[in-house]
Amino acid sequence: MVEARSTFALPNRLTQIALYPHQNTYLNENCGRQELDFFPYYTRENCLEECRYKNIVKTCKCVPPYLPNYKDFPPCKFRTHAMCISPQFMLYNFTECSSCPRECVESVFTRNVEYGKYHEPIYRTLAKYSVSQGAHGIDIAAFQIFFPQLVITKRHQRNEYNLSQFFSELGGSTGLVLGISFLSIIRFMDDIVSVISRRIRAKFRKFCKCYFGKPPDRPRSRSIQTLAIGGSIRTQPQKDMSPLQNL
Numbered sequence: 001m002v003e004a005r006s007t008f009a010l011p012n013r014l015t016q017i018a019l020y021p022h023q024n025t026y027l028n029e030n031c032g033r034q035e036l037d038f039f040p041y042y043t044r045e046n047c048l049e050e051c052r053y054k055n056i057v058k059t060c061k062c063v064p065p066y067l068p069n070y071k072d073f074p075p076c077k078f079r080t081h082a083m084c085i086s087p088q089f090m091l092y093n094f095t096e097c098s099s100c101p102r103e104c105v106e107s108v109f110t111r112n113v114e115y116g117k118y119h120e121p122i123y124r125t126l127a128k129y130s131v132s133q134g135a136h137g138i139d140i141a142a143f144q145i146f147f148p149q150l151v152i153t154k155r156h157q158r159n160e161y162n163l164s165q166f167f168s169e170l171g172g173s174t175g176l177v178l179g180i181s182f183l184s185i186i187r188f189m190d191d192i193v194s195v196i197s198r199r200i201r202a203k204f205r206k207f208c209k210c211y212f213g214k215p216p217d218r219p220r221s222r223s224i225q226t227l228a229i230g231g232s233i234r235t236q237p238q239k240d241m242s243p244l245q246n247l
Contacts, residue, residue, distance in 0.1 A: 011139030051097035
């Protein structure tokens with residue numbers, strides 16, 4: 001698709017038009033396509049033109065000779081074409097065609113127009129033409145359309161702010177305001193587990209005391225007792241005061 005802009009040609013000057021290709025890729029929610037009746041492939045421009053053709057045909061109740069047949073509308077007569085078709089083409093409002101999405105992969109050509117003198121080969125060709133035709137004093141304009149470089153500029157549309165970035169920034173802001181970090185969360189969970197385990201042990205001991213008359217024995221442990229004798233420090237294991245040893 002070349003940008004729809006007019007290009008003026010100056011007499012006896014070479015109009016140089018440089019085309020720069022671009023390829024734009026859009027997100028699926030911002031693009032689409034549909035089947036067309038008058039064109040073999042889909043572009044947004046073709047869709048708009050087809051929408052204009054159909055609306056004009058429905059308004060004027062006939063089909064111009066340069067358009068394909070549409071439904072059962074008859075061909076337009078000269079009077080109908082002059083009084084209805086032509087004004088509609090000139091003054092049509094494209095805002096009525098809101099069902100033409102942008103294509104997901106769009107090829108666009110931007111241009112740069114410059115004016116200069118004829119090159120020598122073109123000048124000789126024009127001079128021979130003037131001599132052969134006997135046409136002197138005729139202004140001739142020439143166009144030169146070219147690609148300055150065989151490079152395509154590609155642009156891809158993407159979401160700059162997604163859901164994962166939102167939760168990441170939310171967690172960072174929460175930690176900054178409340179002083180919460182990953183280690184503090186782990187410590188908080190450990191405290192909860194400790195409180196729950198203590199309550200479970202207390203209920204279990206109470207249950208054993210009610211039904212068996214005594215709480216369950218605690219696990220035996222040997223502790224190290226530190227004694228200070230004569231300025232020196234030595235350690236000795238604490239005696240086990242179990243019932244079997246007392247016997």
